[in-house]
Amino acid sequence: QKEVEQNSGPLSVPEGAIASLNCTYSDRVSQSFFWYRQYSGKSPELIMSIYSNGDKEDGRFTAQLNKASQYVSLLIRDSQPSDSATYLCAVNSGLTSGTYKYIFGTGTRLKVLA
């Protein structure tokens, strides 16, 4: 089982719809969770951080965290063609015994259709 799992996609949604991206993780002691957007050929760009259970909203983005079920999700409202990118989930368990656990999923490719 991978430590952080994402569906690779592509996830196709029409312009203006809500895109829902999901991520599950295996380490129960994980403490912080992040979503990155990565355009083709570019580096990952941080779009959301979430540290506690529940929802966190920032503009058109909402991150949802459920530690009991070990999943984190990202909702993108009013999706735009410019949102078409790969979205990476990252899960952080901090520094333990010299091992740093900031694990990335392999990403979900989102395509927003005009």
Next chain:
Amino acid sequence: DVKVTQSSRYLVKRTGEKVFLECVQDMDHENMFWYRQDPGLGLRLIYFSYDVKMKEKGDIPEGYSVSREKKERFSLILESASTNQTSMYLCASSFSEYNEQFFGPGTRLTVL
């Protein structure tokens, strides 16, 4: 805004050459990281540093070394470049081990 810069966007080197990739951050972050990203393999951690002159191996340190002489600068060194080190190299920094990482623009390295 956090700014992480990398010395080159594109680099072409020959097999056996010594290669230096430089990364600088301007936010006084404690932690710095080097990753490589390859299609289908995602982001893989090469080395990280949580303090000046401190370094720890990541998941794939073989064939690489690092140097952190100043807090803001973290260098990745390929001692003798090989074709299987052709990749996108990404530097990142974070305030602490529990905070988010911010990435530089990346260096696409091709080893011929």
